[in-house]
Amino acid sequence: MSRAAAALAAKREATEERLAPLALPQGGAWATEARQGAMARLREMGLPNRRDEYWRYTDPAALTAAEAPQAAVFDAGETPLFDDIDRLKIVFVDGVFDAEASDSFDEEAVEIIRLSDAAANDIHWAKSLYGVLEARGQTPVARPLAALNTALASDGVLIRVTGRVARPVSIIYRHAETTSDVYLHNLVQIEKGGDFTLLENGPAAARFNKVLEVEVADGAAFHHVRAQGRDHERHAATHIFARLGRESLFKSFTLTVNGALTRNEAVIELTSDDAVAHVAGAAVGDGAFHHDDTVFITHEGERCESRQVFKKVLRNGATGVFQGKILVKAGAQKTDGYQISQSLLLDGDSQFLAKPELEIYADDVICSHGSTSGAIDDEALFYLRSRGVPETEAQDLLVLAFLAEAIDEIEDEAIAADILSRLEAWLARRSR
Amino acid sequence: MLKINDLKVKLEEEDKQILKGVTLEVPAGKVHAIMGPNGSGKSTLSYVLSGRDGYEVTGGNATLDGVDLLEMEPEERAAAGLFLAFQYPVEIPGVGNMTFLRTAVNAQRKARGEEEISAADFLKEIRAKAKTLKIDADMLKRPVNVGFSGGEKKRNEILQMAMLEPKMCILDETDSGLDVDAMKLVAEGVNALRSEGRSFLVITHYQRLLDHIKPDVVHIMADGRIVKTGGPELALEVENNGYGDLLAEVA
Numbered sequence: 001m002s003r004a005a006a007a008l009a010a011k012r013e014a015t016e017e018r019l020a021p022l023a024l025p026q027g028g029a030w031a032t033e034a035r036q037g038a039m040a041r042l043r044e045m046g047l048p049n050r051r052d053e054y055w056r057y058t059d060p061a062a063l064t065a066a067e068a069p070q071a072a073v074f075d076a077g078e079t080p081l082f083d084d085i086d087r088l089k090i091v092f093v094d095g096v097f098d099a100e101a102s103d104s105f106d107e108e109a110v111e112i113i114r115l116s117d118a119a120a121n122d123i124h125w126a127k128s129l130y131g132v133l134e135a136r137g138q139t140p141v142a143r144p145l146a147a148l149n150t151a152l153a154s155d156g157v158l159i160r161v162t163g164r165v166a167r168p169v170s171i172i173y174r175h176a177e178t179t180s181d182v183y184l185h186n187l188v189q190i191e192k193g194g195d196f197t198l199l200e201n202g203p204a205a206a207r208f209n210k211v212l213e214v215e216v217a218d219g220a221a222f223h224h225v226r227a228q229g230r231d232h233e234r235h236a237a238t239h240i241f242a243r244l245g246r247e248s249l250f251k252s253f254t255l256t257v258n259g260a261l262t263r264n265e266a267v268i269e270l271t272s273d274d275a276v277a278h279v280a281g282a283a284v285g286d287g288a289f290h291h292d293d294t295v296f297i298t299h300e301g302e303r304c305e306s307r308q309v310f311k312k313v314l315r316n317g318a319t320g321v322f323q324g325k326i327l328v329k330a331g332a333q334k335t336d337g338y339q340i341s342q343s344l345l346l347d348g349d350s351q352f353l354a355k356p357e358l359e360i361y362a363d364d365v366i367c368s369h370g371s372t373s374g375a376i377d378d379e380a381l382f383y384l385r386s387r388g389v390p391e392t393e394a395q396d397l398l399v400l401a402f403l404a405e406a407i408d409e410i411e412d413e414a415i416a417a418d419i420l421s422r423l424e425a426w427l428a429r430r431s432r
Numbered sequence: 433m434l435k436i437n438d439l440k441v442k443l444e445e446e447d448k449q450i451l452k453g454v455t456l457e458v459p460a461g462k463v464h465a466i467m468g469p470n471g472s473g474k475s476t477l478s479y480v481l482s483g484r485d486g487y488e489v490t491g492g493n494a495t496l497d498g499v500d501l502l503e504m505e506p507e508e509r510a511a512a513g514l515f516l517a518f519q520y521p522v523e524i525p526g527v528g529n530m531t532f533l534r535t536a537v538n539a540q541r542k543a544r545g546e547e548e549i550s551a552a553d554f555l556k557e558i559r560a561k562a563k564t565l566k567i568d569a570d571m572l573k574r575p576v577n578v579g580f581s582g583g584e585k586k587r588n589e590i591l592q593m594a595m596l597e598p599k600m601c602i603l604d605e606t607d608s609g610l611d612v613d614a615m616k617l618v619a620e621g622v623n624a625l626r627s628e629g630r631s632f633l634v635i636t637h638y639q640r641l642l643d644h645i646k647p648d649v650v651h652i653m654a655d656g657r658i659v660k661t662g663g664p665e666l667a668l669e670v671e672n673n674g675y676g677d678l679l680a681e682v683a
Binding site for chain 2: 377378379380382383384385386387388389390391393394397398400401402404405
């Protein structure tokens with residue numbers, strides 16, 4: 001047996017061992033079929049380990065272990081995020097739906113149902129989407145934790161958008177138990193001309209595995225803003241799989257504050273012409289903080305635009321990872337692709353690992369990428385101080401300035417202001 | 433107001449003495465100019481007074497209204513009323529000019545135990561002052577000095593000075609990189625700020641700025657020392673004969 005084959009055999013054996021005690025959630029025919037399909041995919045590829053090329057910078061052991069690492073429940077003691085935004089709230093506590101804390105699902109131009117309810121119905125619109133985009137996203141790079149999610153998630157929110165939805169739907173993930181290990185799987189299907197905003201926030205669990213599959217039809221728009229808690233010990237692996245139609249818009253922004261280990265993957269396909277996909281992230285971490293953004297954008301249509309804007313502020317030995325790829329297929333002419341990943345290292349102990357990739361098979365495209373790591377600019381710091389701004393405040397101003405390009409990706413001003421105020425509070429707590 | 437006594441400064445990272453005993457005093461309400469050839473230590477003096485890193489004071493002292501400047505952090509010096517107009521104003525992407533100035537004004541007020549300025553009052557004041565310096569609304573909104581021309585950067589320095597109302601202003605080669613019209617505009621801005629309680633130390637290579645900002649006293653600096661002090665006519669002498677004759681005479 002070759003070394004590669006031996007490694008795969010060992011990996012499959014470990015995967016079988018890990019999966020053996022697990023039972024698939026109960027559901028009707030379509031859900032069971034999707035879950036079994038995902039399980040088969042997972043058995044084939046195996047759970048990830050450190051030797052995988054795609055996991056070189058992030059050790060998945062804590063994400064795949066049979067037992068979730070514990071995480072203390074953290075009370076921020078501040079006004080919840082998005083509190084001033086008019087929105088439809090859906091609340092999960094350690095992955096369990098909280099009916100009392102949630103709003104009614106009745107809303108104009110949108111149909112909302114929980115996965116656990118939809119799974120029981122033998123015929124359901126979600127059938128054509130659930131696990132389908134995830135399965136497509138397994139090539140050319142395997143994403144085993146997403147397959148694990150499709151197989152094991154017993155709940156989540158399925159959203160079908162038929163028009164312009166007046167207010168955002170806001171999924172709130174609360175964390176209550178130090179040992180909670182949660183799988184949630186959400187779907188968003190936006191029909192032709194629909195316009196929809198999804199907000200997500202909260203630490204969710206000690207260990208959280210979440211998948212979001214999004215289909216944006218021709219001329220439709222999807223806005224997504226999420227914030228991943230600010231407790232210190234949580235582990236999270238999240239995936240976004242999106243497929244975009246002609247002249248559609250997809251914008252996703254993620255704020256990550258603290259957390260022991262976070263891996264956020266986004267897999268986006270621009271399948272038709274003139275679509276726009278922007279994915280952005282701002283991450284701030286201190287000490288035992290490992291944050292990994294892994295993005296894969298595929299251009300198939302002509303004249304599509306994609307942006308990847310990722311900024312990380314790291315201190316006290318924190319680690320940031322960025323793996324970003326733009327794949328331009330033959331025929332995807334006039335593609336406009338841009339990718340930037342930057343880190344601001346506030347001390348000598350922190351590190352940033354970046355792997356930007358471009359793979360282009362069309363000859364008339366504009367693609368650019370850049371990656372930098374640096375410290376606070378001493379000249380700028382002195383300039384601010386010479387005008388009377390105290391050192392810590394001057395530093396905070398420069399940190400926010402560094403993050404501005406990512407935050408600017410949030411279109412809604414009120415939501416952007418809310419996100420910014422969280423960052424300011426984080427900085428104020430850290431530096432004083 | 434500003435008293436510098438036998439100030440000796442070397443570079444922190446190398447064994448190079450830049451200031452070799454500078455002594456001068458700028459009384460309240462006066463404008464003093466420092467002229468001198470390249471490398472004489474003029475800019476170093478301005479940086480040391482404002483608290484920039486990289487210099488080591490090896491002797492002497494500097495006080496502002498009797499308070500030891502050299503012991504203070506840069507922001508404390510600013511709050512005490514010291515202002516340096518930079519020779520090369522720094523670009524700060526991502527920080528709006530207006531946000532920056534309001535943060536600075538309020539930080540100084542806070543340090544002095546005063547109330548913060550309201551957003552409305554601040555806006556009113558900055559608009560009025562920007563107008564006299566021909567700084568438009570767009571320049572106020574843009575990130576600090578980013579994409580500004582040389583002249584715009586210098587005007588922005590004077591705007592900051594006007595908003596912060598310092599009592600001791602140091603202008604480090606504010607005329608460098610300016611055409612005649614821009615220099616006039618900047619000089620007018622400075623002149624408008626002249627008052628009994630405010631002093632200026634104008635550092636320059638050339639006499640022409642001093643045609644517009646009339647000094648009370650002119651110092652000639654060379655090799656880390658003030659080598660000659662006189663009235664405005666000293667600047668004219670430099671303009672006509674260069675530094676060579678003057679320095680030979682001193683030596």
